[in-house]
Amino acid sequence: MRVKSIEELIEVKRDGGTHAREDLQRLVAAFVTGEMPDYQMAAWLMAAFIRGLDSAETAALTEAMARSGRMVDLSSVPGVKVDKHSTGGVGDTTTLVLAPLVASCGVPVAKMSGRGLGFTGGTLDKLESIPGFQVQLEPDAFLAQVRDVGVAVIAQSADVDPADKKMYALRDVTATVPSTPLIVGSIISKKVAGGADAIVLDVKVGSGAFMKTEADARALAAELARVGELLGRTVICILTDMDQPLGRAVGNALEVREAIATLKGAGPADLTELCLVLGSKMLVVGKRAETEGQARALLLDSISSGRAIALFKRWVAAQGGDPDVADDERLLPLGAHVLQVLAGRSGWVTGFDAEGVGRAAMALGAGRARKEDPIDAGAGLEIEVKTGDRVETGQVLGTLYTSDPALLEDGEARLREAVHIGDERRTPPPLFLEA
Ligand code: URA
Numbered sequence: 378m379r380v381k382s383i384e385e386l387i388e389v390k391r392d393g394g395t396h397a398r399e400d401l402q403r404l405v406a407a408f409v410t411g412e413m414p415d416y417q418m419a420a421w422l423m424a425a426f427i428r429g430l431d432s433a434e435t436a437a438l439t440e441a442m443a444r445s446g447r448m449v450d451l452s453s454v455p456g457v458k459v460d461k462h463s464t465g466g467v468g469d470t471t472t473l474v475l476a477p478l479v480a481s482c483g484v485p486v487a488k489m490s491g492r493g494l495g496f497t498g499g500t501l502d503k504l505e506s507i508p509g510f511q512v513q514l515e516p517d518a519f520l521a522q523v524r525d526v527g528v529a530v531i532a533q534s535a536d537v538d539p540a541d542k543k544m545y546a547l548r549d550v551t552a553t554v555p556s557t558p559l560i561v562g563s564i565i566s567k568k569v570a571g572g573a574d575a576i577v578l579d580v581k582v583g584s585g586a587f588m589k590t591e592a593d594a595r596a597l598a599a600e601l602a603r604v605g606e607l608l609g610r611t612v613i614c615i616l617t618d619m620d621q622p623l624g625r626a627v628g629n630a631l632e633v634r635e636a637i638a639t640l641k642g643a644g645p646a647d648l649t650e651l652c653l654v655l656g657s658k659m660l661v662v663g664k665r666a667e668t669e670g671q672a673r674a675l676l677l678d679s680i681s682s683g684r685a686i687a688l689f690k691r692w693v694a695a696q697g698g699d700p701d702v703a704d705d706e707r708l709l710p711l712g713a714h715v716l717q718v719l720a721g722r723s724g725w726v727t728g729f730d731a732e733g734v735g736r737a738a739m740a741l742g743a744g745r746a747r748k749e750d751p752i753d754a755g756a757g758l759e760i761e762v763k764t765g766d767r768v769e770t771g772q773v774l775g776t777l778y779t780s781d782p783a784l785l786e787d788g789e790a791r792l793r794e795a796v797h798i799g800d801e802r803r804t805p806p807p808l809f810l811e812a
Pocket residue numbers: 464465554559560561563564
């Protein structure tokens with residue numbers, strides 16, 4: 378058969394045709410080597426965005442992306458390697474809790490994470506708020522730490538899944554991010570290249586998530602599972618609410634504090650419950666427990682016995698960080714300028730613009746608008762109310778922290794706008810949507 382030119386491949390998708398596996402392999406390879414310029418990939422991405430890819434095409438794309446660079450080999454680490462991924466949210470501190478928690482129950486965690494961009498936070502930025510913490514480890518040191526300590530979390534290295542890095546950068550500026558097959562390819566290829574046998578995914582739904590509607594989130598979850606299975610990986614998805622921030626803290630060091638409290642059994646109820654549910658699934662697919670009930674008991678025992686926080690300290694120390702942050706939170710940065718945001722009226726908290734809460738934290742210095750922007754590790758906010766709560770005029774809705782007092786006014790306005798107070802009492806939305 379004659380090999381199609383890149384232009385012909387774009388034409389096929391533009392006209393709603395279906396790609397063969399080899400065509401997608403060729404497309405990804407040509408893009409990564411530079412043979413296919415950005416403008417051709419941008420055109421193909423838009424065609425794929427509009428026409429869609431079926432599951433077989435998505436699996437072929439995903440596999441080609443995963444193989445576009447170095448594949449992490451975790452075979453020297455015994456056991457089932459389980460990775461966890463969240464599709465992004467506001468104040469989502471789960472990785473900081475789950476990584477040491479499931480590791481303390483015997484499931485190894487070898488994780489590559491990203492930085493925050495836009496209104497969502499990134500695990501690496503949170504970890505780097507711990508004094509001394511290093512997120513760059515050589516591949517051998519990474520594996521040795523997973524074997525010795527049970528957990529390592531590092532920056533995605535440039536040579537792993539380069540196709541995703543180049544494609545994501547284009548999608549970001551060509552309005553082609555919210556496409557189910559492209560998101561599936563991006564997420565699953567990174568996990569496959571990262572060496573995961575099984576993946577537990579937390580698909581967020583709501584105002585603080587990529588997927589704003591339940592129908593979109595369900596479709597994404599189903600396709601993630603189907604494509605994972607086609608590639609021989611176990612993928613388990615849960616759908617959770619992102620209509621209000623998770624826990625109380627939004628911001629880097631503030632979320633580290635919240636994770637430490639949760640690992641000691643004193644965290645916010647919603648964050649704790651989400652970590653127990655995700656952690657139970659990780660222990661079951663990791664073959665450390667037969668049922669989620671057994672797994673939950675193991676996780677709770679690790680928290681109450683102090684094993685979970687002890688492992689957190691070993692992990693932090695192994696990556697150069699100061700483990701004493703677990704005993705003395707004053708060792709973590711905290712913005713010196715503090716402002717309490719008070720309710721301007723009485724009523725009921727009817728809901729949040731969760732994205733707006735994320736943007737308020739960013740405005741205080743906790744996030745970055747561009748990749749190269751610095752962040753203020755001690756900046757962010759703590760929310761004092763949840764949907765369904767009664768509030769009175771003058772009651773504290775949240776507390777803002779920043780190193781730059783000039784940012785408080787904008788942060789306050791944004792947080793005030795993001796907390797909706799009305800006259801009708803509203804039942805709080807459930808954290809878990811039925812699978
Ligand atoms: N998260 C990813 O890693 N990739 C996407 O495309 C969307 C969310």
